[in-house]
Amino acid sequence: YVFRNNTDKEVDAIVAFPMPDIEGDPNEMPAIPDGQSDNFLGFEVTIDGVAAMPQLEQKAFALGIDISADLESQNVPFYPFGDAARAALAKLPQAVADDWVDRGLIIEDTADDGSGMKTVYVPFWQLRSTYWWRSTFPANKAVRVAHRYKPSVGGTSSISFFYDGQFQGQYAAYKTRYCMDGTFENAIRKAAKGNPDGTPRYFENRIAYVLTTGGNWATGSIGKFKLTVDKGDPKNLVSFCGENVRKVGPTRFEM
Numbered sequence: 001y002v003f004r005n006n007t008d009k010e011v012d013a014i015v016a017f018p019m020p021d022i023e024g025d026p027n028e029m030p031a032i033p034d035g036q037s038d039n040f041l042g043f044e045v046t047i048d049g050v051a052a053m054p055q056l057e058q059k060a061f062a063l064g065i066d067i068s069a070d071l072e073s074q075n076v077p078f079y080p081f082g083d084a085a086r087a088a089l090a091k092l093p094q095a096v097a098d099d100w101v102d103r104g105l106i107i108e109d110t111a112d113d114g115s116g117m118k119t120v121y122v123p124f125w126q127l128r129s130t131y132w133w134r135s136t137f138p139a140n141k142a143v144r145v146a147h148r149y150k151p152s153v154g155g156t157s158s159i160s161f162f163y164d165g166q167f168q169g170q171y172a173a174y175k176t177r178y179c180m181d182g183t184f185e186n187a188i189r190k191a192a193k194g195n196p197d198g199t200p201r202y203f204e205n206r207i208a209y210v211l212t213t214g215g216n217w218a219t220g221s222i223g224k225f226k227l228t229v230d231k232g233d234p235k236n237l238v239s240f241c242g243e244n245v246r247k248v249g250p251t252r253f254e255m
Contacts, residue, residue: 001145005137015145016132017054019043020152024080024123026109033150036082043131043149054131062104062125070105071125080123089121097121154206158199162188165198179241187237202237229253 005011019041022030032040038056045052059068060078071078074096076088089097089106100106101121109122137143161171167185174180191200209227231238234250242255 001147002142003137003145004142005139008139010139011137013135013137014132015135016130017043017045017147019129019131022080022127022129024125024127026107026122026124030081031152031154032081033152035079036084038079038129040079040129041149041152043147045131045133045148046146047135048144052133052135054133056129056131058127058129060125060127065103067103067105067125070100078127080125080127085123086120089123092121151207154204156204158204159188159202160204162192162200165192177241178239180239184237184239227255 022032022040033042034040038058043054045054058078059066060071061067068078074088074092076092077084079085092100097106101108105123105125106121107124108119110117110119112118135143135145161167161169161174163169167188171180188200188202191202192198195201227242229238229240229252231251231253236251238253245253245255248254
């Protein structure tokens with residue numbers, strides 16, 4: 001990002017970058033690049049090429065209520081899918097556990113851990129994480145801020161929208177959201193014909209990218225923006241909505 005201070009005075013400001021909310025639901029399987037770290041998406045920031053040291057603010061919520069103090073009082077880590085959080089919940093006094101169940105912080109989960117069925121307490125709270133840092137914007141000058149992180153990519157083990165030789169299931173919603181066209185559909189059909197059971201040997205990866213951040217800026221929009229999508233392997237298929245998309249390499253697209 002290139003930020004320009006259009007005033008005649010230096011501006012000292014706090015810059016914040018919110019991360020995706022993490023829902024502690026044992027029935028969900030979010031794609032987390034580093035599940036044992038507070039910096040679970042590997043977020044990094046540089047200012048004019050110099051690495052910054054952002055602070056991390058994390059809060060936990062249950063039913064919309066901030067329950068951070070409750071977790072801290074029992075030394076329970078905020079990250080709901082970490083091994084440390086589950087280990088801490090196993091040590092809760094029974095009265096505290098009962099109270100937290102009643103208030104929607106945790107739930108009981110029964111599963112086979114390899115030695116038989118067991119019931120344990122698991123997180124059910126929401127984690128909200130925001131990185132922030134102080135930055136100086138000199139008068140009438142531009143400051144270049146770069147963010148780098150590993151995205152949380154959703155996916156499935158197979159194609160969910162094509163079976164029995166037809167596009168069905170969620171395909172109508174997929175087509176609207178990802179702008180799948182005739183070329184994409186033909187590639188899926190071709191892959192299905194090449195497999196004896198008539199199923200395309202593909203799996204899905206899905207990612208969303210928000211482009212409305214600039215609504216808080218002076219001009220109300222981001223302005224100039226360049227997006228590069230690299231599908232990794234020429235054999236992979238990719239589809240997304242965009243205008244004036246150009247193929248600039250065997251796997252790279254720009255808009």
